[in-house]
Structures are given as C-alpha cells and as structure tokens.
Amino acid sequence: xxxxxxxxxxxxxxxxxxxxxxxxxxxxxxxxxxxxxxxxxxxxxxxxxxxxxxxxxxxxxxxxxxxxxxxxxxxxxxxxxxxxxxxxxxxxxxxxxxxxxxxxxxxxxxxxxxxxxxxx
Amino acid sequence: xxxxxxxxxxxxxxxxxxxxxxxxxxxxxxxxxxxxxxxxxxxxxxxxxxxxxxxxxxxxxxxxxxxxxxxxxxxxxxxxxxxxxxxxxxxxxxxxxxxxxxxxxxxxxxxxxxxxxxxxxxxxxxxxxxxxxxxxxxxxxxxxxxxxxxxxxxxxxxxxxxxxxxxxxxxxxxxxxxxxxxxxxxxxxxxxxxxxxxxxxxxxxxxxxxxxxxxxxxxxxxxxxxxxxxxxxxxxxxxxxxxxxxxxxxxxxxxxxxxxxxxxxxxxxxxxxxxxxxxxxxxxxxxxxxxxxxxxxxxxxxxxxxxxxxxxxx
Numbered sequence: 001x002x003x004x005x006x007x008x009x010x011x012x013x014x015x016x017x018x019x020x021x022x023x024x025x026x027x028x029x030x031x032x033x034x035x036x037x038x039x040x041x042x043x044x045x046x047x048x049x050x051x052x053x054x055x056x057x058x059x060x061x062x063x064x065x066x067x068x069x070x071x072x073x074x075x076x077x078x079x080x081x082x083x084x085x086x087x088x089x090x091x092x093x094x095x096x097x098x099x100x101x102x103x104x105x106x107x108x109x110x111x112x113x114x115x116x117x118x119x120x
Numbered sequence: 121x122x123x124x125x126x127x128x129x130x131x132x133x134x135x136x137x138x139x140x141x142x143x144x145x146x147x148x149x150x151x152x153x154x155x156x157x158x159x160x161x162x163x164x165x166x167x168x169x170x171x172x173x174x175x176x177x178x179x180x181x182x183x184x185x186x187x188x189x190x191x192x193x194x195x196x197x198x199x200x201x202x203x204x205x206x207x208x209x210x211x212x213x214x215x216x217x218x219x220x221x222x223x224x225x226x227x228x229x230x231x232x233x234x235x236x237x238x239x240x241x242x243x244x245x246x247x248x249x250x251x252x253x254x255x256x257x258x259x260x261x262x263x264x265x266x267x268x269x270x271x272x273x274x275x276x277x278x279x280x281x282x283x284x285x286x287x288x289x290x291x292x293x294x295x296x297x298x299x300x301x302x303x304x305x306x307x308x309x310x311x312x313x314x315x316x317x318x319x320x321x322x323x324x325x326x327x328x329x330x331x332x333x334x335x336x337x338x339x340x341x342x343x344x345x346x347x348x349x350x351x352x353x354x355x356x357x358x359x360x361x362x363x364x365x366x367x368x369x370x371x372x373x374x375x376x377x378x379x380x381x382x383x384x385x386x387x388x389x390x391x392x393x394x395x396x397x398x399x400x401x402x403x404x405x406x407x408x409x410x411x412x413x414x415x416x417x418x419x420x421x422x423x424x425x426x427x428x429x430x431x432x433x434x
Binding site: 045046048080084110113114116 | 161223352
C-alpha cells in the first residue's frame, strides 16, 4: 500500500512538481542555455524558522541524490534533505503578487512569512 | 566605592583585570560551510569575519529566545573558535547541530581540555604587549605558541569595554604569571559580577537565556536588523518594529542585597525580577543589582519592592 501525505495526496516516498513549476524550470534552463539539466531541491540550516529551501538548476545529479522525474523534469534531492521534503509539492506562482516557487511541505510544522524557511 | 577588593575593581576600571572561567564554553567549528552556517543561524552579519578577526553574535530559538551568545573567532581558514560565557556547551552545540543538514561543518567541544582567561580593562593591550610581546588590535584574533602550547587571543569590543579572551590548552603554564608580572590583577567572581552590573553587561543565565529575547536582555547591539533571515528573525524584527518589547535590563539600588530570581513588585503589580544581584555593598551601604524590569517601571527613580526590600531604578 502506498502511504499518502494527508495534505496533498502526494506519496510520502517522493516529491512532486506541478506542471507550471516544471515549465518554469525548463524556461530558466533554456535562458541559461542548458540542454541537459535537472532541478536540485535541497534543505540547509538557516532562515527565520531554521531550515531553508534551496533550489538550483544543475547539469546532473550528485552521487547521493535521489532522482525523481515529474512533468518531464528531473528532480535531484540529496538523501539527507529528503527526510525533510518527502511528500512535498513544488508549485510556481507568478504575477505581481506571485511568490515564485512555493513549497507545500507536509513535514513543515511552521513556515516563515516569506515561505522560504520552515521548521519541522 | 564598594567593599570589594579596591585593587580588583580598580583593575577593571583603570588597569587590566584577569578573570578565570571555572567552567568555560569553548567550541571548535571546522569546515568550508562553518561560517556561512553561523551567518544563517545567528543575529550578526558574519560573512565579513575574515581569518584573524572576531565578532560576537546571538543564537536564538525560532521563538526569538536566546540560546547562547558567543564570540566567533576566525582563527584560520575554515576554522572557528566559539567562545561563550555559558557553562553548558551542549546547549550551544545542539542548537547548531540541529540545523546542520548537508553542510561541511563539524563541532568539537574543547571546554574540558582548554582554559579560558579574560583580560578586561583599558590597559589590557599594554599588559599583553609588555608581558607577552604581542600587540592585539580591536576585534582581531592572534595565535601564538607559549611554552609549546598554542594560545589564541581574541579581542572583543562588543561589551563597550576593552576585553580580550585568551584560550589555552589546560592547564595553562605560566601565561597568567607573565601577565601578572606585567601589571595585570587577578580578580574573583564577586568583583567581576559587580563590574558587570556597573557596566550593565548582560550575563548568561542571568539577563539572557531562554527566558528572554535579545532586545530586552540588553543585546540590541548584537543584532543586525538588515542582514536578512536567521532563526528567530521574524519574531525579533516584529518586536523591534512594533515596539513590543515589554522589559529591559536596569540597574537597581537597594539597602540590602537582593536575591537572584526574586520577583519585583509595585503594589499588586509584577514589575520584573532580579537577574544579577551583587553581594558587595558600596561604602554608603548601597547594593547594586541588574534586573529585567517591565516597561512601566523603568523610569529612573521608580521604586519597586523585592521580598520586602525597597529598590530604586537607576
């Protein structure tokens, strides 16, 4: 049986990106002239709530990265960060009031105002 | 003047006083990401702390309460010494460790194997130069070998007095003797406490700790409000912006010594609590204490009561 994260109906053994977020990643990669690329999604210490999301377009996974493919975009998540990100959905909101990439993370007990950091 | 040892108080104010820390907190932090991680976790901008320089910073919880205050001494490339007044290094270590995910950063507790001596007073640099032949400038870090033992000197201007921390492998051999010969004066904890109260220098587990935020604890100068996010930043920024800080550190005068932790009242209202009482009286019989006092009672000459003893806000 697959366990789903309660808030987002995403299996907790993976993370997902929405079609809009995937499209934005492809656009950023094209702007950088990258043909082979993937989205690194990681976590580092810091930020108002203690843990900060890290997003980076890279040309391939590192040895300890978990590889997930969604909407045609490869997502690389370091194994140490995966425990904080399992079940997360990455979306993109644009427009004047848009926040850019947004994380819906079921592990986050508290999120800071700007949405870039969280605590578990 | 106070009934403490005049020579000791005089050393703090006019000479060079030596304070030996009985239970020091000395932590070594090594790794490419060590400084960047501390920059992201604490209140002070630290990315400009280059090798050979030092800066004091505050580690707060995500509720904006103080976990610890420490000097970040950048002793060499990718190696930091964290020197704190705390007697509990595990709290600081776990506070940093908790947020270390994939960073190249490692903490090692040196508190048991190293000694910390603080040199305080306007003639500190003169004494160090004369006793050890080295010059230490403000907010600089200097390493030297002394009798085959590595010694680190870190100057810290953040308390508003001349203050140099010396970290040496324990037991220290001859270093203090050399400083005493050059005119430094060894002091005891009562006189150090009185000096701290007179200069309103916040102390660990007294004015700051998990019962207080850094603003009310008198650590405002250790917060960089324009540096961006760190743990607890939203809470601290909101307290400052909306002037929500309810207490501040004040010096109280009383005719009898107050008790640490004792409540302060004014009529039926709670006015605060005593954080650092001095056991030494002045020659006219006054005792000084530091207290966290609620805003409404902070005005100079306000009178509060502590367990039947009347105290006046300085």
